[in-house]
Amino acid sequence: xxxxxxxxxxxxxxxxxxxxxxxxxxxxxxxxxxxxxxxxxxxxxxxxxxxxxxxxxxxxxxxxxxxxxxxxxxxxxxxxxxxxxxxxxxxxxxxxxxxxxxxxxxxxxxxxxxxxxxxxxxxxxxxxxxxxxxxxxxxxxxxxxxxxxxxxxxxxxxxxxxxxxxxxxxxxxxxxxxxxxxxxxxxxxxxxxxxxxxxxxxxxxxxxxxxxxxxxxxxxxxxxxxxxxxxxxxxxxxxxxxxxxxxxxxxxxxxxxxxxxxxxxxxxxxxxxxxxxxxxxxxxxxxxxxxxxxxxxxxxxxxxxxxxxxxxxxxxxxxxxxxxxxxxxxxxxxxxxxxxxxxxxxxxxxxxxxxxxxxxxxxxxxxxxxxxxxxxxxxxxxxxxxxxxxxxxxxxxxxxxxxxxxxxxxxxxxxxxxxxxxxxxxxxxxxxxxxxxxxxxxxxxxxxxxxxxxxxxxxxxxxxxxxxxxxxxxxxxxxxxxxxxxxxxxxxxxxxxxxxxx
Amino acid sequence: xxxxxxxxxxxxxxxxxxxxxxxxxxxxxxxxxxxxxxxxxxxxxxxxxxxxxxxxxxxxxxxxxxxxxxxxxxxxxxxxxxxxxxxxxxxxxxxxxxxxxxxxxxxxxxxxxxxxxxxxxxxxxxxxxxxxxxxxxxxxxxxxxxxxxxxxxxxxxxxxxxxxxxxxxxxxxxxxxxxxxxxxxxxxxxxxxxxxxxxxxxxxxxxxxxxxxxxxxxxxxx
Numbered sequence: 001x002x003x004x005x006x007x008x009x010x011x012x013x014x015x016x017x018x019x020x021x022x023x024x025x026x027x028x029x030x031x032x033x034x035x036x037x038x039x040x041x042x043x044x045x046x047x048x049x050x051x052x053x054x055x056x057x058x059x060x061x062x063x064x065x066x067x068x069x070x071x072x073x074x075x076x077x078x079x080x081x082x083x084x085x086x087x088x089x090x091x092x093x094x095x096x097x098x099x100x101x102x103x104x105x106x107x108x109x110x111x112x113x114x115x116x117x118x119x120x121x122x123x124x125x126x127x128x129x130x131x132x133x134x135x136x137x138x139x140x141x142x143x144x145x146x147x148x149x150x151x152x153x154x155x156x157x158x159x160x161x162x163x164x165x166x167x168x169x170x171x172x173x174x175x176x177x178x179x180x181x182x183x184x185x186x187x188x189x190x191x192x193x194x195x196x197x198x199x200x201x202x203x204x205x206x207x208x209x210x211x212x213x214x215x216x217x218x219x220x221x222x223x224x225x226x227x228x229x230x231x232x233x234x235x236x237x238x239x240x241x242x243x244x245x246x247x248x249x250x251x252x253x254x255x256x257x258x259x260x261x262x263x264x265x266x267x268x269x270x271x272x273x274x275x276x277x278x279x280x281x282x283x284x285x286x287x288x289x290x291x292x293x294x295x296x297x298x299x300x301x302x303x304x305x306x307x308x309x310x311x312x313x314x315x316x317x318x319x320x321x322x323x324x325x326x327x328x329x330x331x332x333x334x335x336x337x338x339x340x341x342x343x344x345x346x347x348x349x350x351x352x353x354x355x356x357x358x359x360x361x362x363x364x365x366x367x368x369x370x371x372x373x374x375x376x377x378x379x380x381x382x383x384x385x386x387x388x389x390x391x392x393x394x395x396x397x398x399x400x401x402x403x404x405x406x407x408x409x410x411x412x413x414x415x416x417x418x419x420x421x422x423x424x425x426x427x428x429x430x431x432x433x434x435x436x437x438x439x440x441x442x443x444x445x446x447x448x449x450x451x452x453x454x455x456x457x458x459x460x461x462x463x464x465x466x467x468x469x470x471x472x473x474x475x476x477x478x479x480x481x482x483x484x485x486x487x488x489x490x491x492x493x494x495x496x497x498x499x500x501x502x
Numbered sequence: 503x504x505x506x507x508x509x510x511x512x513x514x515x516x517x518x519x520x521x522x523x524x525x526x527x528x529x530x531x532x533x534x535x536x537x538x539x540x541x542x543x544x545x546x547x548x549x550x551x552x553x554x555x556x557x558x559x560x561x562x563x564x565x566x567x568x569x570x571x572x573x574x575x576x577x578x579x580x581x582x583x584x585x586x587x588x589x590x591x592x593x594x595x596x597x598x599x600x601x602x603x604x605x606x607x608x609x610x611x612x613x614x615x616x617x618x619x620x621x622x623x624x625x626x627x628x629x630x631x632x633x634x635x636x637x638x639x640x641x642x643x644x645x646x647x648x649x650x651x652x653x654x655x656x657x658x659x660x661x662x663x664x665x666x667x668x669x670x671x672x673x674x675x676x677x678x679x680x681x682x683x684x685x686x687x688x689x690x691x692x693x694x695x696x697x698x699x700x701x702x703x704x705x706x707x708x709x710x711x712x713x714x715x716x717x718x719x720x721x722x723x724x
Contacts, residue, residue: 450644
């Protein structure tokens with residue numbers, strides 16, 4: 001009986017605990033996410049919601065006869081949303097009209113292609129002209145069609161000997177302005193497969209360099225036999241999990257296969273920005289590299305580091321990565337500083353079980369859940385918009401306005417470091433160094449503080465140069481006079497003692 | 503030769519103390535001579551040694567609290583000054599004890615008092631550099647961190663060198679033996695720590711036994 005009561009109390013405790021976590025309701029009654037950021041001490045700091053759920057789109061909302069089945073990817077161009085409904089071998093084209101979503105057409109065959117039907121399409125891309133590219137995974141091709149869905153061409157498995165054996169299963173792809181196709185294929189870890197616009201395979205880019213440590217090298221060379229070496233798993237570079245392309249044509253890639261140890265030392269680089277020759281040029285000026293969560297809650301069900309499944313790039317190089325481990329969204333600015341993080345695992349609005357794809361329409365975020373088969377639309381709150389506005393104004397050179405916007409942000413969240421830095425930088429542009437130092441001090445921004453201090457010091461020295469020189473001259477004079485006096489004293493003493501001795 | 507701790511003829515206790523404090527200047531710049539005379543010619547005093555240890559702790563705490571945030575960001579909201587001081591004092595005392603205990607077994611000439619005094623004198627450069635450095639940190643910018651780091655580095659390397667010389671001169675060891683003894687001392691300190699831990703864990707086990715015995719008796723009697 002006693003143990004029964006104990007179990008009941010425990011269950012009750014858990015239920016109250018869980019419900020207290022789930023039932024977030026803000027003062028205005030809206031559903032809120034738990035939004036947070038990390039401070040200088042790497043403590044998690046709660047902050048106001050930067051995004052809230054605007055609506056959730058289900059198969060029923062769209063009036064689909066067969067509901068979505070394991071959708072793998074989203075793509076947005078203009079106000080059209082494309083969904084790769086992989087399990088049903090089709091692509092959905094949806095249009096957003098005001099607050100309504102309307103199904104425009106179901107793409108399940110491309111006229112003139114061989115074969116015409118799609119088989120497990122897992123990603124798509126639409127270019128400026130309206131041509132649609134579909135990664136037709138199980139047909140082992142990337143298919144290009146014009147806007148009336150007539151077959152144009154297809155990108156198939158390269159015949160190049162470097163490509164290797166096995167099936168060609170394109171999984172994710174992007175197309176740049178000049179029509180070059182970059183694709184990720186399952187089981188190919190040499191990087192992104194690059195095709196020229198005419199369909200010719202142009203090699204791999206952005207492969208992980210194969211590195212090993214001194215210890216591994218010594219171990220391999222001296223302490224293993226040839227047979228053992230053959231048996232050991234090869235040093236394999238990791239596969240990317242997804243790619244996105246920004247307005248300037250840089251490719252953002254996410255990587256979800258790494259060891260936790262590498263992540264801590266920023267060797268894993270889960271988010272990369274690749275230039276045209278495949279080098280990672282992501283800016284990392286934050287206290288922490290962009291790796292998502294830094295506390296991995298070993299005891300809970302969802303443990304381990306964040307594993308990014310997709311990424312999308314907003315205006316001003318702000319990027320949002322979508323984490324599968326906890327169903328979270330992490331927004332970083334162009335300097336790699338965490339703006340906000342929110343989201344969770346679960347079945348309620350704004351939580352995800354199978355985070356798989358993220359896209360943006362303006363500043364709205366569209367998130368696809370492959371298990372729930374839902375598209376969740378997040379819309380920035382006033383607070384979220386202020387953050388975007390401030391960094392936009394700063395990048396455009398409108399420093400005064402940016403400082404004012406950051407002051408508005410501080411009214412809503414006095415713990416927001418970026419706001420202090422933003423105001424400080426604006427003050428520095430106005431050559432108000434002393435005030436700028438105060439703001440940098442509050443944000444623990446050592447580098448900017450140092451810069452402001454150098455100007456401040458220079459100013460002060462220039463103002464008071466007369467006094468400084470005067471004091472220095474007086475000091476030197478006093479020292480010289482004291483020396484002379486000492487010498488004279490000594491000579492007098494010497495003289496007197498000599499006279500006494502005589 | 504002056505008797506240790508006692509003022510010489512015509513010298514007050516205070517004058518003697520001041521002289522021994524001033525002698526630190528000679529010790530840190532001429533360590534080989536300085537440490538020999540410190541102990542064997544009774545030029546140092548325990549009072550001065552206590553002063554230097556206290557100043558060392560003070561410098562350590564001030565450095566944490568008042569260095570400009572460009573160079574030092576101690577999480578002050580989590581720091582307990584007494585804890586910080588204890589975390590310096592305890593290892594210092596344990597190292598003194600372990601050095602004394604081991605050097606007694608290996609022909610060391612130094613008494614415990616001598617070892618403690620010499621090690622305290624060896625700490626002098628640390629606070630001599632660190633205390634001004636706290637002030638200097640407010641007048642230099644983040645780009646000039648190299649100057650700060652060089653001075654901070656010297657403030658650590660110099661005392662370590664002095665400790666080495668001090669042990670050599672106090673015990674009348676050869677340089678090689680003194681060098682080996684540095685590591686032996688650290689090992690001894692670890693052994694002492696281990697024994698302390700074992701002692702307290704056994705003690706708490708023993709206490710727990712009697713507590714549970716008492717509870718059992720109370721339970722049975724009810």
